[in-house]
Amino acid sequence: MHKNTKKLGAVLGLGLAAAALAQGTTFLTIGTGSTTGVYFPVGTGMAKLMNDAGGLRANARSTGGSVFNMSALASGELDMATVQNDIAYYAFKGTGVSSFEGKANGKVRAMGVLYPEVLHVVARKDAKINSIADLKGKRVVTGDLGSGTEQTARQVLQAYGLDFGDLGQQLRVSPAQGISLMQDKRADVLFYTVGVGASAISQIAQTVDVNIVPVGGNQAASLIKKYPFYVRYNVPAKSYKGINATVPSVAVQAVLVTTTATSEDAVYRAMKATFGDEKAMKAIHPSLAANFSLSKATKGAGVPFHAGAIKFFKENGITVK
Incomplete structure (x- = not known):
């Protein structure tokens, strides 16, 4: 006891x-x-x-x-x-x-x-997308439901006179699901607002021939004027496999x-x-x-x-x- x-x-x-x-x-x-x-x-x-x-x-x-x-x-x-x-x-x-x-x-x-979060608009090369304007009628991963990426995608499309309704298919999925869709040819483009060097982008570039679609010129200027959170940001050449030239884009923080x-x-x-x-x-x-x-x-x-x-x-x- x-x-x-x-x-x-x-x-x-x-x-x-x-x-x-x-x-x-x-x-x-x-x-x-x-x-x-x-x-x-x-x-x-x-x-x-x-x-x-x-x-x-x-x-x-x-x-x-x-x-x-x-x-x-x-x-x-x-x-x-x-x-x-x-x-x-x-x-x-x-x-x-x-x-x-x-x-x-x-x-x-x-x-x-x-750090700056850079808008990556990653396209399968076989989809032949060289401008945001080319996204009309395409299958586009616009980010997870309720993500910051989805908001950025909406604003960038608007700068080019488009909205989600102009897309062939809006795919509201997580980055991991977006990778699979790109690899399986079930998506043409993936939006992702993320730091340069993100594993999701690297993973796609390692397994699929891709190009990064530029956001620049007058459209970038109007975007920055309307939404002062944005700054211009160049994705450096060689940041990802197959991306051999600097690509103009925009970033938030x-x-x-x-x-x-x-x-x-x-x-x-x-x-x-x-x-x-x-x-x-x-x-x-x-x-x-x-x-x-x-x-x-x-x-x-x-x-x-x-x-x-x-x-x-x-x-x-x-x-x-």
Whole structure:
């Protein structure tokens, strides 16, 4: 009996210690995107840096992408997320995307800009598509239902005088399903707004003869004028197999966001663990290696910054406008 009591006391002691430890730890769920994209490895890498720093327990989750992430932040299902800057803006204002209409989330806050997300319009060479105008009547993967890519595809088509109704078939599927459709000749073109070097694009280029359709000239100019989130961005030659020349396109920005429901202390600590270690951030993924810097991290977020992020940037001599 005495032995059992001692055992019970030890178990209770361990339980209390665990509870005390848990009390001092902030748990964060970070929404990312498809496992074949860039958000997932970037989110996983940042979660590891947060966990290694101590005091935070971060977990990166694969999701349907930007639009899903903004809705999940609003419901409290997610604490932080990687999203396109335009989608963050639409959620904040309650416009632009049907699921956000009339549901402005004024609690959305930026932590920092990560890297440009480049519009890839990947076409099978045998489909003979050299311009966005050629997409009329074609079978086009426009991104997962509710993804940032779908929103970008709509806006780019509009710049060329087209809409989804002009396509032969609009395929609203995940990037992984899109790869299969391209490989099986069941899709002619795939839209994907993603960092250069994404495994999904590489996978298609390795298995199918493809070309990247340019977005440039007057159409790019009108797109940037109408939607100030966009910037011109050239996909460098040799970025993917068979792409031997630079291709003009447009990009939005990938940004790490949270809401005012996450404490100033948790955001500040998360920022120190990630944005505070530029070398470790660049090592996470080529998109960060080529583009990430603390000096760029406050430019083009699309939404106001979180107090914890402002504190972090101020300590590093950066004023947030």
